Amino acid sequence: MNWFVTILGSIFICLPFVLSKTMDSEIKMIVDFLQSFNKPSNVIANLCWGNSNIKDLITNLANLESPKSIKFVNDMHTKDIFSNHKIIFLVDIACAGATQFLDKAKAGKYFGRPYRWLVINRRDTKTVIPRELEAMDILTDSEVYVSQFDNHSCNINLIYKKPQNHGWIIEKYGTWTENNGFLLSREVTELVTAIRRRNLYGVTVVASMIITDNNTLADMQYLRHKETDWLTKCNYHQLASLYDFANATRKLIFTNSWGYLINGSWTGILGDISQGKADLPGSVLVITKERMEQLDYLAFLSPIDVKFIFREPPLSYQNNLYLLPFKTSVWFCIGPFVGLLIFAMYVNAYWDEKKCQCDNEEENQTTMLIPKVSDVSVFVMSAISQQGSNVELKGTLGRFVILIIFLVFLFLYTAYSASIVVLLQASSNQIRTLSDLLNSKLELGVEDTKYNRYFISTTKDPVKKAIYETKIAPKGSKPKFYNLVDGILELQKKPFAFNCVLGTGYRVIEKYFYEHEKCGLQEIQYIQIQNPYQAVKRGSPYREIFKIGLLRNAEHGLNDRTNRIMLSKKPVCLVRGGSFVSVSLVDCYPIFLLLMYGMILGQVLLLAELIHHRRMKKVEIE
Incomplete structure (x- = not known):
């Protein structure tokens, strides 16, 4: 009996030292774990430790090179999450309140990016995943570390669920010992989380795409009609490599618009995403404040440059051709010169009349220029227009003056006529702004798309509003919205400006225009559309995987290849002036x-x- 009492007493005496040694190991493990990230962090701890152990933990964290703040809480409150990108949750699973704390974290969706978790598992268990975590949404984007003590060492494992409840995956983060500290896994140190977990094991990812033409679905793969629903087809091929990168299964649903907030509810693609029908848009989207509440924007894939395209109109549409051959100074000089000629002719005619009266040459009076201002003016005008006259000056001086008059105006007439011929074939480069477009004689049309109808009709700019109300949709007439091909053909036939996406518009121009008709194409921007971006549902566990996949596609040139297939650049003018233009x-x-x-x-x-x-x-x- 004495020996039993002695042993029992020894156990009670040594137990505090054993427990103290155990807690010291856990504290050192936690400190080394936080130090392994090598960055400042804010720790939110749910622990049931004694005051001395908590004090030791705070002291050890304060002595680190990278500062770590710590806050001890008994419940999960949003106010505790004061810096999303620096939060590490620390939970001891053996504490009584841990289950409630984890449930509230699940309800608040705190297991996803960008939060990190360190869960201290029970020492007496052999299971890597505690039963308290079985029902948690620890998905692909999570960083949940579970510690597993084994005598004097501790294994740290990353855990997450396979997509769509396919089961748990365990990644070894590292091994900790009291003497050597952390030895990190080579795979974890070399590859970021999204790359390690990019294999989605065939999970179905639903994309919502826009279709405005019934033939688009059949032509999605073959691209026979690239100008129809071009953006949908373009994104279809760009996202194909993304699904291959993530080993995901593609499922498509279709709608007829990108998505706008109308009466508090979303339409189109945004409607499918907000209702949980789709995981990501199948088409790129312009960034707006309202959409950012539903989407995370990832990468730029395809340019949407929407402008008015028009051919430089004939010069006569902007100017009076018959005033352009001479500069203003020349016109001002011609006026006094004509006046001087009338005066000189009048003096000569007066002298000839006096001379004929003295010589009594009555037979010449019928063909002699009468010294009247009206007659002399008509004679000079006939010389200017290169016309003859039945009267003339009889004297030598008068005939010399007539020769000078006809010779001077011959040169002026030749220069003027040659300039007119050139100007009739010339085009105007004076339309450079929206105000010029508004005041020009060009007819205007707009490609019939959802975003064009929305942005053009809701503009507040006075010039743009005037263009819409006077040239695009004047009162009492049908709004001038055309499909792409019809609008480009109108551009070919007459002085016309067509608002469309440049890449698709130029593709149709290359198809239908003659070479000389590709010259003089000009652009004026009407809708200030930002570059659209590929997005994903806000809070999606695949966000980082898709982002890296899209960036890799861009680096490998896959996106650019698709854009070159679908879009065209501005045609090069090779034969300017090689056609005859009729006078209108x-x-x-x-x-x-x-x-x-x-x-x-x-x-x-x-x-x-x-x-x-x-x-x-x-x-x-x-």
């Missing part, structure tokens, strides 16, 4: 206008002459 009514408008004014003026002068003639007859009779 617009080119002749100033001449017709001058003719009309001349005819009206002629009728007014005729009426005035008739009135004057009748008055003179009355005077003679009286």
Whole structure:
């Protein structure tokens, strides 16, 4: 009996030292584990330790090179999560409140990225995964470390569930010993978490895609009609390599719009994602504040450059061709020069009349220029227009003046006519801004797409609003929305500006335009659309895997290859001036206008002459 009492007493005496030694090992393991990340961290601890052990833990953390703050909590509160990217949860699974703490973490979705967890497992268990974690959502993006003590060493394992409840996967993070500290696993140190877990074991990932044409689904793989639903087809091929990278199974659902917030609910792709029908968009999306609440944006895949495309219109659409051959200074010089010629002709005509009266040469008076301002002016005008006259100056000096007049105006007429011929074939480069487009004679049209109808009709800019109300959708007429091919064909036929995606518009232009028609193409941006990005459902466990996969696709040139197949660059002009352009009514408008004014003026002068003639007859009779 005495020996039993002695042994029992020894156990009670040594037990505090054993427990103390055990707690010291756990504290050192925790400190070395936190130090292995080599970065500042904020630790939120749910422990049921004694005050002395907690004090030791705080002291050891304070002595680290990379500072670690620690906060002890009994319950999970959002206010404790003060810095998402630096949080490490520390939980002792043996504590009474651990299960409740873990349940609240599951409800708050704190097991996913970017939070880390260190779960201290029971010493008396051989199972790597504690039963308290069986029902937790520890998925592909989680970083949950479970410690497993074995005598004087401790194994740290990363655990997560295979997608869609396929089971648990255990990754060895490292082994800790009191003497050597942490020995990290080679796989963990060389590969980031998303790369290690990129194999999704064939899990089904649903993508919501846009289809506006019933033939798109059949043409998705073969790309016979690239201009129809081009963005959907482009993203279909770009995401194919992403599914291969992640070893996932693709499932597609279809809608008819990208998704807009209408009356508090989402439509289109965003509607499918917000309702849980889809995991990621099958088409790239423009970043908006409202969409960021539903999506995490990952990578830029395909450019969407939406602009007005138009061919440089004939110069006559912007200017009066018949004023352009000479500079303003030349026109100002021609006016006084004509006045000087009229004066010189008048002096010569007056001198010839005096001379004929002295010589009594009555036979020459019928063909002699009468010294009147009207007659002399008409003679000079006939010389300017290269027309003859039935009167002339009889003297040598007068004939010399006539020669000079016709010679000077011959050169002016030749220069003017040659310039007009060139200007009739010239195009205008004066349309450079939206204001120029608004004030031009070009007709405007817009590609009939959901985003065009939305952005163009909701603009607040006064110039853009005026373009929409006066040229695109004037009151009382049908809005000018065209499908892509019809809009480009209108651009080919007449002075017309068409708003579309440049890459697809240029592809149709290459298909239908002659080489000389590809010259003079200009662009003006109307909708300020940002570059669209591929996104994934916010909080998706596949976020990092997809992000890395998309970036790898870009590095390997897969995205660029698809973009080159689907989109075209601006055509190169090779044969400018190689075609004949007929003169249109617009080119002749100033001449017709001058003719009309001349005819009206002629009728007014005729009426005035008739009135004057009748008055003179009355005077003679009286």
